[in-house]
Amino acid sequence: MPSKRVLIVGGVAGGASCAARLRRLDERAEICIFERGGDVSFANCGLPYYVGGAIADRRQLLVSTPERFRNLFEIEVRTRHVVQRIDRDSRTITVRNLATGESSSERYDALVLSTGATPIRPPLPGIDLPGVFTLRDLNDVDQIHTWLEHREPSQAVIVGGGYIGLEMVENLRRRGLSVTLIEMTDQVMPPMDREMVAPAHEELERHGIDLRVGSAVAAFEPGPGDTITAVTQRGERFSAGIVILAAGVKPDVQLAHAAGLEIGPTGGIRVDEQMRTNDPAIFAVGDAVEARDFVTGLPALLPLAGPANRQGRIAADVICGRNAHYRGTQGTAVVGVFDLTLAMTGATEKSLRRAGIPFEKSYTHTFHHASYYPGAERIHLKLLFAPESGRLLGAQAVGRQGVEWRIDVIAMAIQNRATVFDLEEAELCYAPQYGAAKDAVNIGGFVAANALRGDVRLGHWSQWKEREAAGDPPVTLDVRPPKDVAANAIPGTIRIPLSELRARLDELPRDREIWVHCTVGQTSYNAVRLLAQHGFNVRNLSGGIASYGMES
Numbered sequence: 082m083p084s085k086r087v088l089i090v091g092g093v094a095g096g097a098s099c100a101a102r103l104r105r106l107d108e109r110a111e112i113c114i115f116e117r118g119g120d121v122s123f124a125n126c127g128l129p130y131y132v133g134g135a136i137a138d139r140r141q142l143l144v145s146t147p148e149r150f151r152n153l154f155e156i157e158v159r160t161r162h163v164v165q166r167i168d169r170d171s172r173t174i175t176v177r178n179l180a181t182g183e184s185s186s187e188r189y190d191a192l193v194l195s196t197g198a199t200p201i202r203p204p205l206p207g208i209d210l211p212g213v214f215t216l217r218d219l220n221d222v223d224q225i226h227t228w229l230e231h232r233e234p235s236q237a238v239i240v241g242g243g244y245i246g247l248e249m250v251e252n253l254r255r256r257g258l259s260v261t262l263i264e265m266t267d268q269v270m271p272p273m274d275r276e277m278v279a280p281a282h283e284e285l286e287r288h289g290i291d292l293r294v295g296s297a298v299a300a301f302e303p304g305p306g307d308t309i310t311a312v313t314q315r316g317e318r319f320s321a322g323i324v325i326l327a328a329g330v331k332p333d334v335q336l337a338h339a340a341g342l343e344i345g346p347t348g349g350i351r352v353d354e355q356m357r358t359n360d361p362a363i364f365a366v367g368d369a370v371e372a373r374d375f376v377t378g379l380p381a382l383l384p385l386a387g388p389a390n391r392q393g394r395i396a397a398d399v400i401c402g403r404n405a406h407y408r409g410t411q412g413t414a415v416v417g418v419f420d421l422t423l424a425m426t427g428a429t430e431k432s433l434r435r436a437g438i439p440f441e442k443s444y445t446h447t448f449h450h451a452s453y454y455p456g457a458e459r460i461h462l463k464l465l466f467a468p469e470s471g472r473l474l475g476a477q478a479v480g481r482q483g484v485e486w487r488i489d490v491i492a493m494a495i496q497n498r499a500t501v502f503d504l505e506e507a508e509l510c511y512a513p514q515y516g517a518a519k520d521a522v523n524i525g526g527f528v529a530a531n532a533l534r535g536d537v538r539l540g541h542w543s544q545w546k547e548r549e550a551a552g553d554p555p556v557t558l559d560v561r562p563p564k565d566v567a568a569n570a571i572p573g574t575i576r577i578p579l580s581e582l583r584a585r586l587d588e589l590p591r592d593r594e595i596w597v598h599c600t601v602g603q604t605s606y607n608a609v610r611l612l613a614q615h616g617f618n619v620r621n622l623s624g625g626i627a628s629y630g631m632e633s
Contacts, residue, residue: 084109085190087400088174090164090336092121094386095367096195097145098393104154106401113157113187114150115176120219121147121158126386128222129245132229133252142219167192167340169360191362191400194337194350195393198330198368198384207301212309213324216245225323234322235259238311240298242269244416246327247281250290251419253325260290261319263311265297265328270416270423274430276543277423277463277477279631284421293317330384332369345371347382354406356396364400366392375409376428376474376495377436383410413492415485422484426492427475428465441468443528443539444624446601447521449483451513458482459601460521461624461631464491464501464529471500471533476525483521490522501529528602528623537609540596540620542632555596555620558589560608565600569626579608586615598622598629 084107089096092114100112114121122145130136147158159176165184166175174192177184200215202208212232214225228234237253239246242264254260262285268275269282269292285292296317302310304320311319332349343359345351349371356364367389374381388410398405413426433440443464448457460480466473476491478484494503504526511518519527532539540555548554557574559566566576577585579599589595595617599605602625609621622628 085400086111086188087113087191087193088187088189089114089193089195090174091195091197091367091369092116092158093123093125093195093197093367094389095197095393096193097122097150098390099193099195099366099397100150100156100393101154102394102397103400104156106397106403110401112154113159115162115164115174116158116160117163117179118218118220119160121145121150121160123219125218128216128219129248129252131222132225132249133255135252135255139219139223142222164336167336167363169340169363172362189362191364193393193396193400194358194363194365194369195367195389196333196336196365196369199333200326200330201328202326203328205298205300207303207309208326210301210303210309212307212322213301213326215326216249217330225325228323229256232307232322234307236308236321236323237261238263238309238319238321238324239327240311240324241327241329242266242294243271243327243329244414246325247416247418249325249327250285251288251417253323254288254290254419258323261293261311261321262290263293263296263298263313263319265295267295269294269418272412272414272429273423273425273477274463276628276631277425277461277479279633280461280479281418281421281423284418288419291319293319330368332371332382332384334369337365337369345380347371347380349380349382351380355399356392356407357399364396366396372407373409374428374432375411377432377438378409379436381410381412383412385410385412385414387413408496411492411495413488415488420481421479422481423477423479424485424488425475425477426488427473427495429475429477430463430465433465433474438474439468440465440474441529441532441539442466442541442623443525443532444541444602444628445521445525445528446624446627447524448517449480449521450515451517454513456482459627460484460487461627462487462521462525464504464525466501466529466533468533471502471530473499473501473504483516487521491525501526501533505530528606531606537606537613538620539623541623542629545596545622546632556590556593557622558595558597558608559599560597560605561599561626569630571598571629579604579611582608582611586612586617589617591617594618594620596620596622599625601625601627 150156161179237258299314300312304310343351350365368384415424458481462478465475509520559574560579597605612619
């Protein structure tokens with residue numbers, strides 16, 4: 082006899098992971114997944130790369146099939162079945178078979194909602210025109226693929242510069258289309274801090290993308306032939322043969338809301354640390370739930386595949402009687418922009434400001450492997466940390482090589498509530514072609530820890546520019562060698578190379594604070610230590626000219 086009957090609404094990451102984990106923990110449980118689409122578990126993160134041709138065979142996107150669930154796990158999967166209603170009193174759901182139109186009632190001991198998120202489709206004029214697509218599942222990608230193959234458009238408009246938007250930009254460009262990217266905020270990748278995506282703006286333009294930030298679409302109009310015209314609120318008009326809406330997603334909570342389950346302030350299903358809703362027999366996982374931000378402790382919507390998988394496992398453990406708890410989501414994520422990689426984990430500067438959490442920050446620009454080994458590329462790394470304890474709060478990085486695994490290291494450190502002092506001591510792999518004896522992670526820790534110990538006071542170009550705009554710029558000292566100054570000098574800056582500094586101290590004011598910079602912040606750190614010991618009031622401009630360029 083089955084020990085319990087567990088019904089799961091929705092597959093993909095959270096639901097499918099929950100089902101497989103349930104079977105491994107309970108051989109007698111009766112498990113059934115209801116999926117409204119035709120596929121129970123597919124790689125939705127791979128959809129843009131199928132459009133672009135990097136994934137040539139559509140079958141590679143199928144992570145698992147109903148047959149595999151049945152044969153390996155004895156789990157029943159009913160695709161093209163929509164759950165229409167939850168009756169909490171009788172612990173039943175009403176299910177409609179889309180193929181036959183018939184409805185049935187199904188009993189549960191435990192119910193898991195993995196309803197996911199739906200693409201945002203703002204109510205704009207013309208949004209339902211042929212050729213305007215969203216991208217959520219295999220049905221969407223099939224429609225896009227067919228349109229591209231049969232219509233052969235030469236121009237595309239992408240609305241939204243987040244993960245899907247950037248991936249679709251890259252993949253449509255690689256198919257040979259001219260691409261316009263329209264993003265309503267002043268940057269791509271809105272979750273990241275603006276200065277950290279500046280290299281991505283340059284990379285997009287380098288690949289011929291018409292990037293329009295700070296611009297919102299107001300309407301779509303039919304154009305000549307099969308074209309569509311995207312009209313912005315500024316009155317700009319962009320013609321395209323295909324439009325991809327990638328303006329974000331919202332939790333699919335209709336079923337939960339109708340059943341009287343609590344919806345949190347962010348719009349996701351409210352769950353506890355064991356993924357339970359306010360009904361103890363009903364769990365929710367994945368993009369539909371409101372998670373707790375691991376760093377800030379605040380409710381958050383973070384629709385990512387990794388957290389969805391972990392939440393599914395937690396729900397399965399709890400259903401099977403284990404005392405499992407979900408730690409929270411810290412938003413570890415990565416995206417490729419042509420030859421560039423952007424990655425992040427934990428809180429950002431803007432999320433910490435919104436939460437009212439005090440922080441300090443540092444910037445480093447370190448080579449991804451030994452600088453003397455051919456092919457060394459800089460990793461631009463931003464650390465956010467608590468000003469007293471040095472506890473790591475977040476990190477963002479951008480570069481061409483080795484970015485994602487540095488963020489992975491820091492993500493694990495954040496999970497363990499580590500500090501910048503722990504990054505100093507991190508023992509990481511080293512060989513010239515892989516890293517350096519002082520890795521980028523270590524260097525980030527050194528800079529932050531030096532500031533907390535009082536060895537150096539950091540200044541930031543954002544602060545410098547605020548003072549410049551107010552007519553009170555600090556005294557700025559450039560300690561680079563003359564050959565490095567010519568290309569990007571700051572007007573009005575005192576220029577004394579570090580090698581000459583001790584002999585020219587009388588050229589510097591002792592009654593004003595001096596902000597010192599170099600190319601990336603290392604030479605200027607040496608200068609700051611020298612000047613501080615000679616009685617000067619000094620700060621090191623974190624990240625040097627490299628950071629200045631990113632904040633311009």
